[in-house]
Amino acid sequence: MMTDPQKQDPRKAKLLSIIPGLGQFYNHQVLKGSIFLVLFLAFVAELALAGVRQIVNLITLGSTPMMDNSLFMMIEGTLQILVLVVAIILYAANIYDAGNIAKQANEGKKPSTSLVQMIKNIGDGGFPYLFSIPAYFLMLFIIVFPVLVTLFIAFSNYDFLHVPPAHLLDWVGFKNFTSLFFLSSYRQTFNAVFGWTIIWTVVATTLQLFLGIFTAIVANQDFIKFKRAFGVIFLLPWAVPAFISIMSFSNIFNDSAGAINVQVIPFFNKILPFLHLSLPAWKTDPFWTKIAIIMIQGWLGFPYIYVMVTGILQAIPEDLYEAATLDGASAIQKFNHITAPTIFTVAAPIFITQYTGNFNNFSMIYLFNSGGPGDVGGGAGGTDILISWIYKLTTGQSPQYSIAAAVTLLISVIVIGVSMIVFKKTGAFDLGDD
Template structure:
């Protein structure tokens, strides 16, 4: 029993445990115990300065994040939410410094137990340069990323769980946390449920059909131009890439005028010859057909250029071997050409689907998501992203817009994650 007590007392007196305990109580004190006085003083100053300069900000920020204010017209809920999120980020940085202080003190104590001498000032700077300099250099970029990307995303997620609407907006009113009520309303209230189902199904149809058509057209033209019997390849490639060279918004506005049922050239000069007048802008079905055709026109040049470049890298001896074995054109396309194309381009093709899922430009510039549809608060050609835009800037339903944005982000992330994992390029990464 005495031996056990002696062992326990000895373990508490070991330098690593004592240094860890001291650094937990006061940052930098464990380093001073390890006779790393400059490092200890530096960490103590950093910790003290952090607490003095951020205490009031963190206090108000954390309070505001939980309450969103208590006095209408005096407390601004949105500002308190933003300050609260910034406080959480700053607090995480402080916790990271605190944990580094504990780990560093324990590491120095372990080295001391093993009989290693404390490194001098020059040796300490050398170790920092070798081990920590890369992290030090990426720190400004990381901080910028957090405040430019992570903070707005966190703010959007926070808004999705509040009652922030046009009729309940600060500073006149205070916001409240409503939990998952916005998501429940989206799938339970008729006006929101019907609109969401219609817009969501059209978004899926739009993404799949428009993207698939532009990929198929680009693949067909790339295979055609790559045929040895085709002459003037450079001229043909240049002409086919021209739609990509023109800014997309210019092409969309031109097409919007061409499809105008009153003065557009398509109805007036082409379809009128067959006694046809199609309501391209006023009928939801024909507006969707027009948008899909325009996106096919705008998107195929990139796919064509992508496939054309990959086709140049397919070894010619593989086709020669297939000819010797009596392979048909279809067999060469299926077993040689397509595997090479998909291996090199699958990630980019997946990104084409993700990009068209959120292709706001063509929807808004062509017809602003119209025409209107009875019984829903979105236009006939609105996809989720354009509907979110209208909810945010036209009807000021910020909470519902944020909730829909979260659902969109989750869908795209899950789709991209699983599709990337199935691609051969992803499976082969890191093997070489």
């Protein structure tokens, strides 16, 4: 039986594409094949001129102090890895495209062979890809690149004793991670800081969520008058820049000259003498500092939740409440079965981001009291959370960049892991089967 000479062989097209562009030439797509071939030759040239050397330097991190800068070698090698990843993706796309076009030709679809046809095909079917591919490339080099550099630093000995180019860096494997968990000087600090970070995140965020939901529900009741005025008042903490508010509160909570200890507490002691309120050491006692920053964060964070929940409440049909009233439901039952489920179904992703945001809330911790008072070791103060401890590890007199990078990776794993688990459990981003 004779074979149709016009038939294209997808397998042959893919085999020819081992050298990028040849498969497209086989499919009579000279322009596309030329593009793939030029990109392939450019990558080979880049690899020969600099790429191989940069990958080798990434592995060795240099051999001669003052001449070799280990940090630059690490950065350049990381960039080269990303270039290699992009090249592999394009190489795979080249093979897939050659086989797919050959298959389409056998089905009677004429492949584009000119620039005009290629542009028309992109406009018809590839328009979304045309706009999304640049975004992916930007993400690769703006997000993935710094993360990879941080990852590599975490596995090196980059500290105040090894600062390039005067000293070379070495790969130390998991030493920095094991030091955090097993070396006494770091283990105690990490446990103290991590424990307080969890407490701070849970308590402060839950407080601002509670205040936001509570004020929104109360302000949304029909018997409340001057709702617009209350709305303006509740938005005031959100209207003022957070760093200004935090620094103002830092002065207000000053132990000896702040308004809380000088005016507010003495006022209550005067009108209610049986209370005998003492003057807390807001800035010099870690316990009271923690209480202060939790209260301040609740005040700063609730307006956003108030606005969002108000919008959700206004979208709930009144028919649901009227039907519940006819069925004899109490106010608490209405809240439990109508209001609360609606709020948490709609706002669950935002609530989760509030927790993850406070987990890394550097401004609140550092601007109020620089992570103090007290010292829990390793350069960390009594109210430092992980992110502010990282800052001190990298800016102190004896910077520990590799340890800071290791802590950064642990933070990322914790935040991403917890967020994904909660998102999965709540179905917050479940967009259905479509």
